[in-house]
Amino acid sequence: MRIGIDLGGTKIEGLALSDDGRELARRRVATPRGEYDATVDAVVSIVAALESEVGGRGTVGVGMPGAISPASGVVKNANSTWLIGRPFAEDLGAALGRPVRLANDANCFALSEAIDGAGAGAEVVFGVILGTGTGGGVVVRRHVLTGPNAVAGEWGHNALPWPEPGEWPGPPCYCGRTGCVETFLSGRGLARDHREATGDPLTGPEIVQRAERGDAACHATMRRYEARLARALASVINVIDPDVIVLGGGLSQVARLYEAVPQLWGGFVFSDVVATRIVPPRFGDSSGVRGAAWLWEPTDPWLGRPDGV
């Protein structure tokens, strides 16, 4: 049995998967916001409840916003700020009596879709979150590519490539730079772009809906969004050449992206043909918790494994 935990800012979800990927049990509790020890305890309780329901002991993988610093082993870049600077994997592993693997939620999304989701069977999958932020994860032959800086796949804080007039230097980003991909392609980036172009303070979903109904200004905003997404993904294709790009997050539900973007990226990919597929997710919101479970393979020698993460 493999247990996946999706540690979010408002809820903690747990899932037990059989070794062949069937869902055995699920649990969900509210996240003890701001309380480190209570967060560790909540995960321990979910694991205990899942194991008691299914019967048996499982591997534990945890997906969360943020990453583990390779240098220090502590959590960094987390929006669950009470975890920042804490050795969460180590503390949780000690409380559970087994090693725990921790990964960024975008990496878990990419892994879930690569193993048995929309990217199943592909050698290289780039999973992209288009939502509050623009995270990303790379999976190569069913394994998450992490990298020595734990930032593999984090395309969202690269600069928007091939900028057009008005796109450079671009909006300020919380990371301290300007013109990051995220400032254009997150839900908020979409809304900001529309507001700057029209003065109309619509939300991202409103812009999408109105564009569907034929609103010319909203359609124009979506065309700008599609062109930017095409350029940003083309720059990723030029580096890792994924077989499949799976979109996740709220904007992955926008059907027109899957038609428009492949028509636009050919001008930027360094190849005469672009065979890369761009597809919607299979598991949607469940991908985080599924991917966390898949952080361990059935063949992993996990009992007594000293390194844990």
Ligand SMILES: [Zn+2]
């Ligand atoms: Zn940034």
